[in-house]
Amino acid sequence: xxxxxxxxxxxxxxxxxxxxxxxxxxxxxxxxxxxxxxxxxxxxxxxxxxxxxxxxxxxxxxxxxxxxxxxxxxxxxxxxxxxxxxxxxxxxxxxxxxxxxxxxxxxxxxxxxxxxxxxxxxxxxxxxxxxxxxxxxxxxxxxxxxxxxxxxxxxxxxxxxxxxxxxxxxxxxxxxxxxxxxxxxxxxxxxxxxxxxxxxxxxxxxxxxxxxxxxxxxxxxxxxxxxxxxxxxxxxxxxxxxxxxxxxxxxxxxxxxxxxxxxxxxxxxxxxxxxxxxxxxxxxxxxxxxxxxxxxxxxxxxxxxxxxxxxxxxxxxxxxxxxxxxxxxxxxxxxxxxxxxxxxxxxxxxxxxxxxxxxxxxxxxxxxxxxxxxxxxxxxxxxxxxxxxxxxxxxxxxxxxxxxxxxxxxxxxxxxxxxx
Amino acid sequence: xxxxxxxxxxxxxxxxxxxxxxxxxxxxxxxxxxxxxxxxxxxxxxxxxxxxxxxxxxxxxxxxxxxxxxxxxxxxxxxxxxxxxxxxxxxxxxxxxxxxxxxxxxxxxxxxxxxxxxxxxxxxxxxxxxxxxxxxxxxxxxxxxxxxxxxxxxxxxxxxxxxxxxxxxxxxxxxxxxxxxxxxxxxxxxxxxxxxxxxxxxxxxxxxxxxxxxxxxxxxxxxxxxxxxxxxxxxxxxxxxxxxxxxxxxxxxxxxxxxxxxxxxxxxxxxxxxxxxxxxxxxxxxxxxxxxxxxxxxxxxxxxxxxxxxxxxxxxxxxxxxxxxxxxxxxxxxxxxxxxxxxxxxxxxxxxxxxxxxxxxxxxxxx
Numbered sequence: 001x002x003x004x005x006x007x008x009x010x011x012x013x014x015x016x017x018x019x020x021x022x023x024x025x026x027x028x029x030x031x032x033x034x035x036x037x038x039x040x041x042x043x044x045x046x047x048x049x050x051x052x053x054x055x056x057x058x059x060x061x062x063x064x065x066x067x068x069x070x071x072x073x074x075x076x077x078x079x080x081x082x083x084x085x086x087x088x089x090x091x092x093x094x095x096x097x098x099x100x101x102x103x104x105x106x107x108x109x110x111x112x113x114x115x116x117x118x119x120x121x122x123x124x125x126x127x128x129x130x131x132x133x134x135x136x137x138x139x140x141x142x143x144x145x146x147x148x149x150x151x152x153x154x155x156x157x158x159x160x161x162x163x164x165x166x167x168x169x170x171x172x173x174x175x176x177x178x179x180x181x182x183x184x185x186x187x188x189x190x191x192x193x194x195x196x197x198x199x200x201x202x203x204x205x206x207x208x209x210x211x212x213x214x215x216x217x218x219x220x221x222x223x224x225x226x227x228x229x230x231x232x233x234x235x236x237x238x239x240x241x242x243x244x245x246x247x248x249x250x251x252x253x254x255x256x257x258x259x260x261x262x263x264x265x266x267x268x269x270x271x272x273x274x275x276x277x278x279x280x281x282x283x284x285x286x287x288x289x290x291x292x293x294x295x296x297x298x299x300x301x302x303x304x305x306x307x308x309x310x311x312x313x314x315x316x317x318x319x320x321x322x323x324x325x326x327x328x329x330x331x332x333x334x335x336x337x338x339x340x341x342x343x344x345x346x347x348x349x350x351x352x353x354x355x356x357x358x359x360x361x362x363x364x365x366x367x368x369x370x371x372x373x374x375x376x377x378x379x380x381x382x383x384x385x386x387x388x389x390x391x392x393x394x395x396x397x398x399x400x401x402x403x404x405x406x407x408x409x410x411x412x413x414x415x416x417x418x419x420x
Numbered sequence: 421x422x423x424x425x426x427x428x429x430x431x432x433x434x435x436x437x438x439x440x441x442x443x444x445x446x447x448x449x450x451x452x453x454x455x456x457x458x459x460x461x462x463x464x465x466x467x468x469x470x471x472x473x474x475x476x477x478x479x480x481x482x483x484x485x486x487x488x489x490x491x492x493x494x495x496x497x498x499x500x501x502x503x504x505x506x507x508x509x510x511x512x513x514x515x516x517x518x519x520x521x522x523x524x525x526x527x528x529x530x531x532x533x534x535x536x537x538x539x540x541x542x543x544x545x546x547x548x549x550x551x552x553x554x555x556x557x558x559x560x561x562x563x564x565x566x567x568x569x570x571x572x573x574x575x576x577x578x579x580x581x582x583x584x585x586x587x588x589x590x591x592x593x594x595x596x597x598x599x600x601x602x603x604x605x606x607x608x609x610x611x612x613x614x615x616x617x618x619x620x621x622x623x624x625x626x627x628x629x630x631x632x633x634x635x636x637x638x639x640x641x642x643x644x645x646x647x648x649x650x651x652x653x654x655x656x657x658x659x660x661x662x663x664x665x666x667x668x669x670x671x672x673x674x675x676x677x678x679x680x681x682x683x684x685x686x687x688x689x690x691x692x693x694x695x696x697x698x699x700x701x702x703x704x705x706x707x708x709x710x711x712x713x714x715x716x717x718x719x720x721x722x723x724x725x726x727x728x729x730x731x732x733x734x735x736x737x738x739x740x741x742x743x744x745x746x747x748x749x750x751x752x753x754x755x756x757x758x759x760x761x762x763x764x765x766x767x768x769x770x771x772x773x774x775x776x777x778x779x780x781x782x783x784x785x786x787x
Contacts, residue, residue: 319480320513322500324527325578331501334526338517 054398061391065166066114070107071098075164083184087157092140095151096133103130117386118159118170118179125150158182171392176200196376196393203373204400206290207355213295214302214351215344222306222343227315240303248297252364255293259284259365285367293361298354302347309343345412353401373397429453429489430614431477431582436486438472446472448638450486454616456581459608461617463625464635465661473635474584474618479503490582501530506575506583510590512567514559520546520570521555527578545577546570548607565596572604576611585617589624601627622662626650634658651709655696656784659707666713666753668706669786675700679778681725682706684748688727691778696785703786710742712780713755715772716764726775729753731766741765747774 012020068075073094081091102108112126125148136143145152162170162180173179177194178186188194221240225233243251258264261280269275283289313336321331359374366372373393380390408414431454438447447469454460462470475481476488479500487494495503514523524542533541546552549569559567568588575583585604589597605628608615619625625632626646634641634649634657642654653659656667670682673689680694682704690706697704714720715729732751733744740756743766747753755774757763766772 314511314513316509316511316513317515319478319500320507320509320574321515321526322480323478323503323505323507323584324530324574325501325504326526326530327501328499330530335515 057391057394059391060388061171061395062169062388063167064114064163064171064388067111067160067163068166070102070105070111071095071160071164073098074160078161078164083161087141089139089141092144093138096136096140096144099126099129099133103133113385114163115156115159117174117389118163119156122150122156122159125156155182158184171388172396174389175392175396196373199371199373199376200396203356206287206372207352210291210294210298210355211302211348211352213291214299215348217295218299218302218306218347219340219344222303222310225303225307226310226313237307240300243297243300248360249364251297252293252361255289255296255365256284259289259292284365285370287366287370289365289367290362290370290372293365294355294358297361298351301350301354305346305350306340306343309340309346313339341412345408349404349408352404356397356401428455430456430458430491431616432487432489433473433477434487434489436473436476436483436488438469438476438481439484445484445638447476450638450640452633452640452643454614456614457612459605459615459617459628459630461619461625461629461632462635463619463622463632463661465620468635469638470618470633470635471586474586474616477616478505478507478584504578504580504582506578506580508568508571508575508583508585508588510587512559512571512588514567514570514574516559518558519555520551520557520559520562523559523570524555524574524577527574531578541577545573548576549573549603564592565600568592568600569603572607576607576613580613582614582616585615587619588617589619589621597624598627604628626662634661636661653695653707653782653784656705656707656786659782659784664710664754664756666708666710666747668708668748668750668753670704670706672697672700672702672704672783680783682781682783684727686748688725688748690725690727690781691776692781692783693779694783697783704783705786706781706783708776708781710754710756711758713774713776715755715757715766715774717773720775721777724775724777726773729772729774731768731770731772733768734766736765745772745774 014020014023074091077091077094098111099108102111108130109123109127112123112130115126116123129144129147129151132147133144136147141152150156158180162168162184170180173186175196177189177197179189181187221236225236225240227233228236256263260266261282261284263284265283266275266280270277270280275281283292317335317339318328318331321335322328326334356372357374358372359378362370362372363375363378366375374397377390377393377397380386380393405414431452433450433452436447436450437445439445450469450473452473462473464470472481476483479495479498483496488496490503490505514520515526518526521542524545525538528538528541542555543552546555549572551566551569551573554562554566554570559570562570568591571588575585588604589600592600601624604615604617608628617625617628626649629646631643631645632649633643636657642649642658644652644654649658649662653662659665660667668682668684668690670684670690672694673681673683675694675698678693680692680697681689682692683689692704692706694704720726727747729745729747731743732746735742735744739759741759741763743755743757744751745753745755
């Protein structure tokens, strides 16, 4: 031990006088290079299809050039005149010039859409002005306001000032139900427009509930899997894995067949007389449908990590606890359960993260009350075309999951995570 | 110390049978009485039923038939945690998420013992196995031998009257194993506890035990003290299983009380002691320990038959010489001689005559 410490003090050399570290690096360089080349295809695949799109999304959530690119002159006026300046004739001239050129380039609707995100109902204002701007006569302030009196509204000018810069944090405000008033101060959106915070809360609560249900159902199954003799456990394992072999859509549709009011479960309940015909349970197109179907789909993700942790725990631990005087409950609680915590953590984290981002199942069986934040992200990408808001929502989701990882690392230790 | 009467036995198996599948008996009619303070070893090959017996005693397996009594009370229906039996497992089974101290405090804690009393007992138990400085370590930070000591201390910390050990030294290297054998033996002597020890290592069984029960095929083949077991095996299985052994198959030529002559397949006649053969003409397997075979004429016991042998191989083992001979058609006959001053080293090809005292050659069942 003392020799080792002394050796580390001075630079070790090989027999022909080269520094040992350099010789080692040289000797290993070929193997390292080969290893790198082997993983290169996967690495580039991940970079192109995973890391790059995520970076794009992060960027898009704070960057939206739709207005600033198509309306450059008014943007210039906003930059040279500080916030609070009353729009003068020069401002209107710049605006009309932009409208004329954007109208000619057929991009005025794009710019209008950007303003419309912040101030609903203004899209048509822009498209109309885009058509008519070239006929306007100076002074433009009067003629534009004459075209539509909304052009004089301070609120619109406030919005235009904000969207004239391509980089903005406003999408994050929108994603948590906040907005700016005409003066740029942050305030909550009107109560009937508050959607996202509730949806985030619902998504997290629902995911937590699904995680807990999966744990309660999955723990005994995993225990059974790990303790049954090989013959039975492999059969049981096939049953656990069976859902993976069928399409997600098929499984979700199967739940639709089972859960609907004229479906299998309700029919059996009515047939056995447990409920009467007019009491058929509503189990689909609501929160319950989402919970049932998602629990079923995500259950294997809980069972497998639990199983992989339980399998190597020898029965002698519980036996030892019993022989030392512990009742079977104490032995379970004090000796068995603590050893399964890495599996509980891994399974819980996995199920929670998957359900937070789940899309297809809530879209199909969730109805209105079973929609999750991912469904709204999809809506903004495909329907409302507000990619920046979708990106902001997705980024918040990503951040909260990273926060969860961090918490897990603090509480349990990420190195203890065991996924199988 | 040794008690064989079931009435005052501390632990008693009475007609115990065990089957896992309802087709085969793993333990066939076991009767065994263990006295208080005795060190009894169950020795046997794997699958002989010894571990099953231990598990039944600990309460992890139920006897299919028969009774197991502890201190005169039938414990068949008593759950493991109420038996108050300490147990040391093969892989130690130290709880990995607890420190050494917490491991030792566990049995005291579940018994509702107060903190100060607990600490005192834990310290005492750790000192007993010379591990006092390790209370705050985790089991994973200890070497195999240290873990073994902790497991031992944990099984003893709640002062059980009976301690079961299931091949506790199996995972240790040879030197450490031998050291631990003496340590366990000394603990047993100082504490006066009863120990039931399971092993498949005959050396371990001979070194440590008051009595050894040799298991095979679900039955006790012989229950005897180590010296009896080694020197006077009851049957061929025990003779084979314990120590090295030379076998000479033959037929009883004459039998006279406690001595007999045996004619070997090749026609030679040797002296032997009949053990479980009774009549003339019966087939037998004569068993002789390698160290009891004599080849120097001046050392030969008076009146002993001698037999021709040819040296096949000579191995120098340090403290011993091991010589393989061809005797009566078989070249598996081994003799061992101590490396004393002037001891003769035999050369391969040398022709010698060997012999032995009749009581060292035991005519056993032919297997």
